[in-house]
Amino acid sequence: xxxxxxxxxxxxxxxxxxxxxxxxxxxxxxxxxxxxxxxxxxxxxxxxxxxxxxxxxxxxxxxxxxxxxxxxxxxxxxxxxxxxxxxxxxxxxxxxxxxxxxxxxxxxxxxxxxxxxxxxxxxxxxxxxxxxxxxxxxxxxxxxxxxxxxxxxxxxxxxxxxxxxxxxxx
Numbered sequence: 121x122x123x124x125x126x127x128x129x130x131x132x133x134x135x136x137x138x139x140x141x142x143x144x145x146x147x148x149x150x151x152x153x154x155x156x157x158x159x160x161x162x163x164x165x166x167x168x169x170x171x172x173x174x175x176x177x178x179x180x181x182x183x184x185x186x187x188x189x190x191x192x193x194x195x196x197x198x199x200x201x202x203x204x205x206x207x208x209x210x211x212x213x214x215x216x217x218x219x220x221x222x223x224x225x226x227x228x229x230x231x232x233x234x235x236x237x238x239x240x241x242x243x244x245x246x247x248x249x250x251x252x253x254x255x256x257x258x259x260x261x262x263x264x265x266x267x268x269x270x271x272x273x274x275x276x277x278x279x280x281x282x283x284x285x286x287x288x289x290x
Contacts, residue, residue, distance in 0.1 A: 190220065196226065
């Protein structure tokens with residue numbers, strides 16, 4: 121799939137908050153029209169006191185899109201949205217052909233719907249990188265006892281189950 125020139129290029133980026141490493145030498149290239157879905161237990165969020173979660177998400181997204189950005193970084197963008205608003209959001213993001221989108225979320229259905237590439241991170245390390253369908257296939261061959269609701273969730277959970285079995289930190 122050819123999208124054009126790279127909008128985002130990262131080479132061996134690392135980030136820590138105190139002793140907690142959240143990125144460990146991440147390298148990637150993202151082009152306009154691509155949506156990279158990031159999954160992993162590394163996120164944290166803050167709430168504004170006067171607005172509901174859905175209202176905060178809509179205000180932040182509107183502010184981000186005003187300038188027609190080349191790169192859009194979204195952290196948990198559908199958290200707090202009802203199913204109807206979540207669907208509208210996905211349609212809108214799917215139509216951003218001139219913007220590269222990095223979507224950090226715990227909601228695998230957002231990744232399944234939007235992402236052209238998926239990364240699963242754990243403590244700053246990449247456990248998986250590929251198309252969402254490839255992550256789903258990992259769930260088909262992994263431990264089926266993890267109780268996931270969707271094929272993508274099954275793949276996501278099987279990554280952590282397999283890492284725990286071989287003694288890797290999860």
